[in-house]
Amino acid sequence: MTPLSRALKLHADDDVAIAREAVAANTTLNEFDGLVVRQDVPAAHKIALREIAVGEAVRRYGQIIGFATAGITRGDHVHTHNLSIGAFDRDYAFSSDLKPVAQPVQPMTFMGIRRPDGRIATRNYVGVVSTVNCSATVSKRVAQHFAAPGALDAFPNVDGVVPITHSFGCCIDHNGEGIQQLRRTIGGYVKHANFAGVLVIGLGCEANQMGALFVAEGVESGPMIVPLVMQELGGTQKTIDAAIEAVNAMLPQANQVVREPVPVSHISVALQCGGSDGYSGITANPALGAAVDLLVHHGGTAILTETPEIYGAEHLLTRRAVSREVGEKIVERIHWWESYADREKGSIDNNPTPGNKAGGLTTILEKSLGAVAKSGSTPLTGVYRYAEPVDTHGLVFMDAPGYDPMGATGQIASGANLVVFTTGRGSCFGAKPAPSIKLATNTRMYERMRDDMDINCGDIMDGDSTVQQKGEEIFQAIVRVASGERSRSEVLGVGDEEFVPWMIGAQM
Structure with missing residues (x-):
C-alpha cells in the first residue's frame, strides 16, 4: 500500500479490489492499469478488476467469496446486487499446512x-x-x-x-x-x-x-x-x-x-468479531491472528468460534489440524449447520447482517474468510462442542452460532479468561467475568467511538503500521489486561447483560 492508492488488491488471484475510501464514479485507478470505476463505490466495498460472466466464481483473499448473479464489467461495484453465495467443493487437505510451533527462548509471565x-x-x-x-x-x-x-x-x-x-x-x-x-x-x-x-x-x-x-x-x-x-x-x-x-x-x-507472576500459558483468549466491515479481514482480524501466534508461541490458548462464520473457509482450518480426526470434527459441524439451516428453512447466508453488508461484506463466504484470519497460522489442536471445557493449549475451535454474545458466553464457559473482539461498525461489548479488549478495523470509527475501542487497527490500512506490528501491540495489551489493567468496556461498566446461552431443543 502507498498513501496514493485508492484501492487494495489482497491476493494475486483476486477478481476484486477493496476501496480504501469512497470512490466516485468515473474515477481512474492508475494502480490498476487505468481502471475506470463505473459507479460510486463506498469505502470498504469491492471493485471488479476484470470482466466476470454470470455464474462465474469471484475471488477475494485468493478464495471464492461467491458467484456472479449478473454480468460484471471491469470497474463495476461488486456487492449484493450482482454477487451471491453458491455451492462449491472444498479441498480439506487435512493437516497439509501443519507447521510446528517454536518454543520461546524465555517464556513470558503476567500478573495473575x-x-x-x-x-x-x-x-x-x-x-x-x-x-x-x-x-x-x-x-x-x-x-x-x-x-x-x-x-x-x-x-x-x-x-x-x-x-x-x-x-x-x-x-x-x-x-x-x-x-x-x-x-x-x-x-x-x-x-x-x-x-x-x-x-x-x-x-x-x-x-x-x-x-x-x-x-x-x-x-x-x-x-x-x-x-x-x-x-x-x-x-x-x-x-x-x-x-x-x-x-x-x-x-x-x-x-x-x-x-503474582504466572506463565502466559495460563491465558485463554476468546476470539470474537462483530459489526464487521470490508476492512475486518485486512486489518484487525489478521492483526489479532498475529497476536494469537505470539500467544500460542508462549503456550497460551485461543478459542475460535461461531461455526456459521467459518462456513466456506473451514478448509483453511482443516489444513492446519493436528490430525485428520480433529479436522473431520470441523467438517462434521459444518454439515450439521447445513442440515440445521435446511430444516429451519433458513440460509446460512442470512449472516452477514445488514450492518455487515453496509460495511462492504456481501456473502457469508467473504465474511468467513476474514473471520478465520483471527486464528493466525498455528496448528488447530482441538474442536469442542458449545461450552465444553477446553482441555488443551494452542488454537482450538468451539461450535456456536454466529451471534457474538452467544458465542462469547460459550467460550467463557469453556474457560476463556479474556476476550478480544474486533469490530468495523462499532460493537459495544463486554462479557464479565472475562475482560474484553476491542479492536477497531478502521480509523474513522475508532476516532468516533474512542470511549469503546481499545486499539485502532485502522492504521494498517492507513499505511502507518503493519499486521505484525499491530499483532505485537495486541499481544502486549492482552498481557497487560490479563495482569489487571482495565479495558475500555470495564471502565464503562459493560458486561452484566451479555450472558446469552445457546438454547437448543423444543420449548414446551
Missing part, C-alpha cells in the same frame, strides 16, 4: 491470580448466577446492592459482584440435549477461575433443578459456592436478604488475593 486449586484468574469477581429466568430479578437485585457507592470499599481486591442471568431454564425436556447444554454453560461459569465465589439462585420448581445441575456439572456447595432456592426461603425479598448475607460472608476471603 492463583486459586487454591491451581487455576489462574485474570479477574476477581463474585458471581450471582440464576438457574432459571424466574430467579433473574433476585440475582440482579443482589448485584445492584453491591454496586452502590462504597459497598465494596472495604474489599479493594474484589472487582465487583456480577449477575449472570438468562431467559431459559424451564419448559424443556428434563433430560434432553437442551438442558444438558444449559447446565454445561452455567456450570462453566460457576466454576470459572475469575469468580472467587458464586451464589447460585433458583426458583425451586423449574426444569433446571439445582441438585441436578450441581451433580451434572460436578459442583460442590461450600462457603464460596452457595445454592439458594427462593421457594424454600420464602420468596423474593427473603432470598435477596439471604443472598446479600451470603455475599457478605464471601467478600473477606475473596479479598485475600495477591497477583
Whole structure:
C-alpha cells in the first residue's frame, strides 16, 4: 500500500479490489492499469478488476467469496446486487499446512491470580448466577446492592459482584440435549477461575433443578459456592436478604488475593468479531491472528468460534489440524449447520447482517474468510462442542452460532479468561467475568467511538503500521489486561447483560 492508492488488491488471484475510501464514479485507478470505476463505490466495498460472466466464481483473499448473479464489467461495484453465495467443493487437505510451533527462548509471565486449586484468574469477581429466568430479578437485585457507592470499599481486591442471568431454564425436556447444554454453560461459569465465589439462585420448581445441575456439572456447595432456592426461603425479598448475607460472608476471603507472576500459558483468549466491515479481514482480524501466534508461541490458548462464520473457509482450518480426526470434527459441524439451516428453512447466508453488508461484506463466504484470519497460522489442536471445557493449549475451535454474545458466553464457559473482539461498525461489548479488549478495523470509527475501542487497527490500512506490528501491540495489551489493567468496556461498566446461552431443543 502507498498513501496514493485508492484501492487494495489482497491476493494475486483476486477478481476484486477493496476501496480504501469512497470512490466516485468515473474515477481512474492508475494502480490498476487505468481502471475506470463505473459507479460510486463506498469505502470498504469491492471493485471488479476484470470482466466476470454470470455464474462465474469471484475471488477475494485468493478464495471464492461467491458467484456472479449478473454480468460484471471491469470497474463495476461488486456487492449484493450482482454477487451471491453458491455451492462449491472444498479441498480439506487435512493437516497439509501443519507447521510446528517454536518454543520461546524465555517464556513470558503476567500478573495473575492463583486459586487454591491451581487455576489462574485474570479477574476477581463474585458471581450471582440464576438457574432459571424466574430467579433473574433476585440475582440482579443482589448485584445492584453491591454496586452502590462504597459497598465494596472495604474489599479493594474484589472487582465487583456480577449477575449472570438468562431467559431459559424451564419448559424443556428434563433430560434432553437442551438442558444438558444449559447446565454445561452455567456450570462453566460457576466454576470459572475469575469468580472467587458464586451464589447460585433458583426458583425451586423449574426444569433446571439445582441438585441436578450441581451433580451434572460436578459442583460442590461450600462457603464460596452457595445454592439458594427462593421457594424454600420464602420468596423474593427473603432470598435477596439471604443472598446479600451470603455475599457478605464471601467478600473477606475473596479479598485475600495477591497477583503474582504466572506463565502466559495460563491465558485463554476468546476470539470474537462483530459489526464487521470490508476492512475486518485486512486489518484487525489478521492483526489479532498475529497476536494469537505470539500467544500460542508462549503456550497460551485461543478459542475460535461461531461455526456459521467459518462456513466456506473451514478448509483453511482443516489444513492446519493436528490430525485428520480433529479436522473431520470441523467438517462434521459444518454439515450439521447445513442440515440445521435446511430444516429451519433458513440460509446460512442470512449472516452477514445488514450492518455487515453496509460495511462492504456481501456473502457469508467473504465474511468467513476474514473471520478465520483471527486464528493466525498455528496448528488447530482441538474442536469442542458449545461450552465444553477446553482441555488443551494452542488454537482450538468451539461450535456456536454466529451471534457474538452467544458465542462469547460459550467460550467463557469453556474457560476463556479474556476476550478480544474486533469490530468495523462499532460493537459495544463486554462479557464479565472475562475482560474484553476491542479492536477497531478502521480509523474513522475508532476516532468516533474512542470511549469503546481499545486499539485502532485502522492504521494498517492507513499505511502507518503493519499486521505484525499491530499483532505485537495486541499481544502486549492482552498481557497487560490479563495482569489487571482495565479495558475500555470495564471502565464503562459493560458486561452484566451479555450472558446469552445457546438454547437448543423444543420449548414446551
